[in-house]
Amino acid sequence: MLSITDISIRLAGRLLIDQSTVQIPPGARVGLVGRNGTGKSTLFKAIRGELSLESGSISLPPRWRVGSLAQEAPSGPESLIEVVLRADLERDALLRESETADDPDRIAEIQTRLVDIDAHSAPARAAAILSGLGFSAADQARACSEFSGGWRMRVALAATLFAAPDLLLLDEPTNYLDLEGTLWLEDHLAHYPRTVIVISHDRDLLETSVDQILHLDRGRLTLYRGGYSSFEEQRATREMLDAKAVKRQEAERARLQAFVERFKAKASKARQAQSRVKMLERMKPIAALVTQDVREITFPAPERLLSPPIIAVDNASVGYDPAQPVLNRVTLRIDNDDRVALLGSNGNGKSTLVKLLAGRLAPFSGKVTRADKLSIAYFAQHQLDELDETGSPYTHVRKLMAEAPESKVRARAGAIGFSGKAADTLVKSLSGGEKARLLLGLATFFGPNMIILDEPTNHLDIDSRAALAEAINEFPGAVIMVSHDRYLIEACADRLWVVADKTVKTYDGDLDDYRRMILSSRSGAAARETDRTQVTEKTERPRGDNRRNALKQKITAAEAEIARITEIIAKIDGALSLPDIFTRDPKQAAQLSKARANAADALARAEEQWLEASTLYDEVAG
The missing domain is CATH 3.40.50.300 (P-loop containing nucleotide triphosphate hydrolases)
Known part of the structure; x- marks a missing residue:
């Protein structure tokens, strides 16, 4: 315990x-x-x-x-x-x-x-x-x-x-x-x-x-x-009871204090008044509920809604090397009020897709059509490192409102969660959650038509995540989100897209269906098939997995294991070969026999792994 x-x-x-x-x-x-x-x-x-x-x-x-x-x-x-x-x-x-x-x-x-x-x-x-x-199995063999x-x-x-x-x-x-x-x-x-x-x-x-x-x-x-x-539920009940208890105690204190004030000067009541003074001294204060309201998160609305679709992608391929595109045959449409969550393992191309949508990557082939004057806000966790550590929320807002008077800059800093002295706190002194709030406010500063959120909940506590979900639902524009927070996805997304197998597909089930599929695939044969087709990205994961090298490493590891177990078996056999081992110490002989049987089983498994890897290596090598 x-x-x-x-x-x-x-x-x-x-x-x-x-x-x-x-x-x-x-x-x-x-x-x-x-x-x-x-x-x-x-x-x-x-x-x-x-x-x-x-x-x-x-x-x-x-x-x-x-x-x-x-x-x-x-x-x-x-x-x-x-x-x-x-x-x-x-x-x-x-x-x-x-x-x-x-x-x-x-x-x-x-x-x-x-x-x-x-x-x-x-x-x-x-x-x-x-x-x-x-x-994947190949990843596990890499350095x-x-x-x-x-x-x-x-x-x-x-x-x-x-x-x-x-x-x-x-x-x-x-x-x-x-x-x-x-x-x-x-x-x-x-x-x-x-x-x-x-x-x-x-x-x-x-x-x-x-x-x-x-x-x-x-x-x-x-x-x-x-x-x-x-x-x-339990906490809400407890706090309600605590609040009632505080009120009862305050009323009792007021009653006792009134009695003391009224009768402390009268000799006939002096003893009773002194008794009540002692009761007041012994009365342990009940901690009153301290309200800790969460600052809301708001996204400025765009000046006007654009004619749909705001983005249309037709049979596009995209990536970092034209010879090896990360995504192929991507066809999709985004409208003004869409709430889309991107699913798929890291390395499958989610970040590549959002960079395509944000205009940070051009397609190798196909077509991407964007509405005229489309404004896109892009938030990603790595951007936290781009904040000026020696600056403050006020100085960051001031850069975006260079000609505005002091009062308006202060008001806008307050609108994104940094009012009063908080606006002058150095960025290096802010918590991770405060930095995320600042970055969200700066990214959406000018009222975008579409917001792309890449893992926005890291560093946010539970109540702040709820505030983020509310802000997303109240925002009139489109939102594309990549998140490991299931609560946020379920609270906000009305469409699910799976990025896998070098393309993007609509997922018709809900997150419960997706969870069952993931757990099943990662615990069985489907996981190996997913690993085989998994795509890597240049900026997120090492590229160019060499299957031959991975198999070679597995063969080498299996050979080392075979040699190690063979040496152990030889030592056990040497001990068992002692002429009087079974009569002198039958218990030890039994332990050695059991150990040899287990080692033999391990040797058989290692040899099977070596054979499987060698066969695959020969097939890949041609």
Whole structure:
């Protein structure tokens, strides 16, 4: 059990958690929620022992392993599968020791323990996790250093999940995932066999993957049973009762104070008045509900609606190399009031499509027709890095209103969420959510006819995501969105387009249908077919997957595994060949025999993998 007892945490002079106590039982799946900046990540640091407590204690069972996502993405010449396999430190250490151990007793212990932890199935388990997070079989054999930072963070997540710690701490794990990877992770966490605490602003993950909600609010931790919807209902009821209790207490205070004021000067009533003074002193104040209204998000309406369609694409191909287009035969139409969500794994071409729609990429062939005077706003997470860190929201708005008077610039800064002193805060001091709000306001500043939103919910808390959904629904123009947030898609999109197999198709089902399809494909043979046809993009994923090289790497890895297991079997056979082993120590002999049988099974699997990869290599090589 994770026991958090009367803890207080202060950071940079600010009290984040104040004398809070909570008990989390083994096997619980907990969603940690709260506004940005309340101290959720700080609590994780305290649980990991990286931060000192001002008071109180945090205790774990002595043998529990605590795992969390690495802060830095792995990078190096090792293949993805090797990086993930090494996350199981015990298995890795046992395998290394098995290569040098020559004592029969120790060999038996090592092989028995490897059987106990199901070590020989580890490569299959690691491959399944990598596949679920969007890596094809060919990707898994490639060097980690070949992938971009975002993809390497997925590898770090895969390694953390594979290690299967007793306490799994995940801080916004979907930030590096597409919708497909998020759907897989939701399902994986829902079946995680040990204790997990996940910080997330994703309503669907909190609804489907956890069975308790830990709420951090105004420095206090409160544990609620059930998913996010149940939490919202329980919290609303609790706050209503608290508000009534505050009113009752205020009325009682007023009554006692009136009695004291009336009779404190009368000798006959002095004792009763003094008694009521003591009652007032003992009356512990009930924390009144502090309203934390979320600043709304608004998108300026375009000056006028254009004649439909505002964009028509006819049989277009587009990409970065005319010889290898990312998308082919794209035909689609966008009207004024369309709300379109783009589905499909990262690397399939969603960003390429939105760049085509935004006019940032010209088609190699086909035709793109845009309405006259069409204005498009484009928001993408990478643009956060383009903000001037030394500037403020006011200076960014001022650049867009160079001739406007001070009052109008201040008013416009306030309209996008930065009123008063907030407008003069340096960008480098803004939170991720505040930067996203600023960028949204700047991107849509002049009232566009169409807004393209590429992962707009990263860094936004749950309430801000709801405000974004409301802004999208109230906007009179068209909206194209790429998002891993299922809540946002379901709340706003009325059309779904799937970007896959080098083209774009309308998806007639809903997100529940799509979720079932994704989970089925990534856990079975359909995943391999998807991997085979997956398209890579120049700016998001390394291009030019060489299937021959990937197969060659698999052959080399299988050959190394065959050699390693063969050496282990030779050592076991040497121990079993001792003349008196069966009479002197029958228990040890039985362990060695069992270890040899398991090693023989592992050898057969490695040989089968080698044969399969060699056959495919010969076919590809021609």
